[in-house]
Amino acid sequence: MARIGVFICHCGENIGETVDCTKLAEVTSRFPGVVKSVDYKYMCSEPGQTLIKEAIKENRLTGVVVAACSPRMHESTFRKTCSEAGLNPFLCEIANLREHCSWVHEKSEEATNKAIDIVRALVEKVKLNEPLYPIKVPVTKTALVIGGGVAGIQAALDIANGGHKVILVEKNPSIGGHMSQLSETFPTLDCSQCILTPRMVELAQHPNITLYSYAELESLDGFIGNFKVKIRKKAKSIDENLCTGCGLCTTKCPVKKIPNEFDENLSYRKAIYVPFPQAVPNKPVIDRENCTYYLKGKCKICERFCPTQAIRFDQQDEIIEVEAGAIVLATGFDIKRADFFPEYGFGKYKDVIDGLQFERIASASGPTLGEIRRLSDGKIPKKVVFIACAGSRDPAKGIEYCSKICCMYTAKHAILYKHKIHDGQAYVFYMDIRAGGKNYDEFTRRAIEEEGAKYIRGRVSRIYERDGKLIVVGADTLMNARPVVIEADMVVLATAGVASPGSEELAQKLHVAYDQYKFFTEAHPKLRPVETNTAGIFLAGACQSIKDIPESVSQASGAAAKVCGLFSQNELTRDPLIAVVNRTAPPLYSTCVGCFLCQSVCPYQAIEKEEIKAKDGSVIKIIAKINPGLCQGCGSCVALCRTKSIDLLGYTNRQIYAEVDAILNTL
Amino acid sequence: MDEFEPKIVAFVCNWCTYAGADLTGTSRIKYAPNVRIIRFPCTGRIDFMFILKAFARGADGIIVSGCHPNDCHYTSGNFHARRRWIVFRSLLDFLGIDVRRITFSWVSAAEGAKWADLVNQTTAEIRKLGPYTSYHKISKPEEEVIYG
Known part of the structure; x- marks a missing residue:
């Protein structure tokens, strides 16, 4: 028989003024099963809580109802009170x-x-409430970081320095991401590789970090604290333990004309290659799509020359299974390329290039060794037009958002250009200058006021070629939309930043929400910006939305702090308010008929199949x-x-x- | 005779509408006292049998309210609720149940005033429709006709 206690709080006058608490207590005391009904001025106060505790003991209560403020306010307070008096908190x-x-x-x-x-x-x-016990789950104190750009590197190092194991998975042969491609960084103009590569080396040598390069996430199971991860280690066709990274193979490989992705296809690489000289790990991989041996069945020149016999043509992809307690997603971004801008002749005219290509041209390690030259004829461009918002903020192009980094890197490009070609003239077409950031506005002003870049507010309608010059036709909206025509030697498009290819598939594997542009969605735009809706999976960097380096690094450190916070516990405690499937006596075992419609609505993939087996091991149901x-x-x-079994x-x-x-x- | 006071039951989710109704309270916005709230974790938890049960037990009107689309605490529960409601409404309509007595709405945790408006409007609406005697009559066990 239920023995329920009702405790009515006046909340000073907040309740007592409007509701007749004495009458309420009197009426409730007559409800069947209620053995104690009492009102008090402040139930949440120390004497109020004591009153509840004593009543629980004296009246051997089996359930408690506290009539007070919102459960969102004091449910945990009163449940704790009950549990202190020996009553299961979920009976309150x-x-x-x-x-x-x-x-x-x-x-x-x-x-x-x-x-x-x-x-x-x-x-x-409450008469039907049952005692429930918090669910405890152990925590595997290993973090999985997906993506080895600057955000992934920062998150991995922070977590590793916090004393936890980290597994970093990078799909390319080297970590470094887009930052390693950049020449200089705004607004300080420090050399990008000079600040990044020491971090890359630190990561590779860190005793707490395991790096899987040329690898991708295959599948993910499990839940916060207990993820089971399968990683596909793509075949590099070399034995990494034997390879010393001497590079002899890459010099001997006869396949020479493969566009080099690291140089944004502005130079060539071999079929066996290291993406760039400072790559980490600095060991080559064979590009099987272009290798003569894989295409025609013979060659093996690299194998012949390799001094340590490290080439393995028969190597297979390897699936590695690891356990992780938390995941940091840092898969970064990509930019829109060639075919997206037919009106700008991009992809048609060699001297219309995108921002990343300009970075490579301006980089001392790039295809021109840092000399700014036209791709078509190698001449020094005397007039360069930079076009900001190429694709961004353009509903007609389907990209309504601001790519955020372009204003700043365009200003940087204009400055770098002026530093290298003193008699050259940079023009910048822009919609608005968005330079919100520490020392950012000063930087764009510097481009305009000190480096003499001509900023034209307006958009470019088209670009065409005439006598080896690119004719850029635009408008100056600050001069009453006066048409502007510039005969340029080179045009650089600050193309829109987009989600990294494969983001959608990855999000689906991880059950992480993503937006219409395939950027991963944070759990709350303001208060939970580094978490996803899936517990235990965090976000860092441009995979969430386009970000510059300091923002990516900050978010990565934020995600790392969240991971370290999670790992500071040995067990996670969760409310036991979960779904259960009923079980009955044989031969029914459960009213569940196994239709698994429930699986289709569960947002957490929490519904599994259970086999009920007979003694001989045969499956009954x-x-x-x-x-x-x-x-x-x-x-x-x-x-x-449908059968009300859950x-x-x-x-x-x-x-x-x-x-x-x-x-x-x-x- | 006194004016008819409808009995309305509100099925609301914990994260948005329950919190929104809390906000109505903290904002001290007054509304009609005809509604009784039942708290659910999510509108996706609401089995429409609860609605029929409420009508059977004498409710004149029902409010179902949860998070706005895309704001569900559990990602998709409100979408399931919405989809189920669309199907259920046509079924109820087909069965001859007055679907005007069920109000489906989204009230976020920030919409205290909207909750008050929703309650007031629904109360006024149901007051106009009058007591739901036709349903109550068929559902009362003592009035069951036993043949034979």
């Missing part, structure tokens, strides 16, 4: 008299009647099973279940029917 329910009654109604009989109904509903509910580590307790499966602890069907009954009993 809160009737919301303040926010949902006394504060929204005038003092009246209706208000008191409503309060009575609210309490009655929860008394009926397959039913649904809820993984308590994954279930977040939304109850979508419960409402959907129920949600804390919000069971019986409890809700009881509430409905109780509310409408006398209303």
Whole structure:
């Protein structure tokens, strides 16, 4: 028999002024099963809580209803009180008299009647409450970082320096990302590689970090603290233990005309190659799509010359299984290229290039060794037009957002250009100059005022070639939209930044939300910017939205702090308000018929198949099973279940029917 | 005779509408006292049998309210609720149940005033429709006709 205690709080005058608490206590004391009903001025105060504790003990209560403020306010307070008195905390329910009654109604009989109904509903509910125990899950203190650009490197180093193991997966042969391609960085103009490569080396040598380059995430199972990860290590066709990175193979390889991705296809590489001289790891891989041996079945020149016999033509992709407690996504971004801008002749005219290509041309390690030259004839360009917002903020192109970094890097390009070609003239077409950041506006001003770049506010309508010059036709909207025609030697498009290719597939593998542009979505735009909606998966850098280096690094450190916070616990405790599939006696075992419709609505992939086996091992029945580590307790499966075989602890069907009954009993 | 006071049950999700109704309280916005709230983790948890049960037990109107589309705490529960509601509404309509008595809405945790408006409008609406006697009559066990 239920023995329920009802504790009615006046909340000073907040409830007591509007609701007749004495009458409420008197009426509730007559509800069936209620053995104690008492009102008090401040139930959450120390004496109020003591009153509850003593009543639990004296009256051997089996359930408690505290009629007070919103459960969002003090549910945890009163549940703790109950548990201190030896009552399971989940046998305590809160009737919301303040926010949902006394504060929204005038003092009246209706208000008191409503309060009575609210309490009655929860008394009926709490009678059906069952003791529940928090779910504890162990934490694997290893982090998986996906993506080895500057964000991934920072996150990995921060977590590793926090004393935890890190596995970093990079799809390219080397870590470094787009930052390693850059010449200089705004607004300080330090050399990008000079600041990045020491970090790359630190990462490779860190005792807590395992680096898998040329590898991708194959699949992910599990949940926060207990992810099971499969990593596909693509065949590099070399034995990394034997290879010394001497580079003899790359000099002997006869396949020479493969566009070099690291140089944005402005130079060539071999079929066996190291992407760039400072690559980490600095060991070659064979590009099987272009290698003569893989195409024609013979060659093996690299194998002949390799002094350590490290070439392995028969190497297979390897699947590595690891366990991780947290995941940091740092897969970065890409930029729009060639075919996206037919109106600018991009892809048609050799001297119309994109921002990353200009970075490579301006870079001392680039194809021109840092000399700015035209790609078509190698001449020094005397007039260069930079076009900001190429694709960005352009609904007609389907990219409505601002790519954010272009204003700054265009200013940087104009400055770098002027530093290298003193008698040259840079023109910048722009829509707005967005230079919000520390020392950013000063930097763009420097480009205009000190380096003499001519900024023209307006857009370029088209570009065509005439007598070896690129004719750039635009408008100056600050001069009454006067047409502007510039005969340029080179045009650099600050093309829109977009999500990294494969982001969508990755998001689906990880069950992470992504937006219409395939950028990963944070759990809350303001207050949880480094978390995803999937517990234990965090975001760093431009995979969430286009970011510059300092922002990416900050977010990476933020994600690392979240991971370290998670790893500071040995066990995670979770509310046990989760779904369960019923079990009955044989021969039924469960009313679940195994239709698995529930699987289709579960946002957490928490529903698994369970085989019920006979003694001889034969399968009698397959039913649904809820993984308590994954279930977040939304109850979508419960409402959907056709046989009512799933129920949600804390919000069971019986409890809700009881509430409905109780509310409408006398209303 | 007193003016008819409808009995309305509100099925709301914990994260948006329940919190929104809390905000109505903290903002001290007054509204009609005809609604009783039942808290769910998510509108996706709402089995429409609860609605029929509420009508059977004497409710004159029902409010179902949760997070706005795309704001669900559980990513997609409100979409399932919406989809189920669309199907369920046509079924109820077909069965001859007055679907005007069910109000489906989105009230976020920041929309305290909207919650008050929703309650007031629904109360006024249901007051106009009058008590739902036709349903109550068929659902009362004591009025069941036993043949034979």
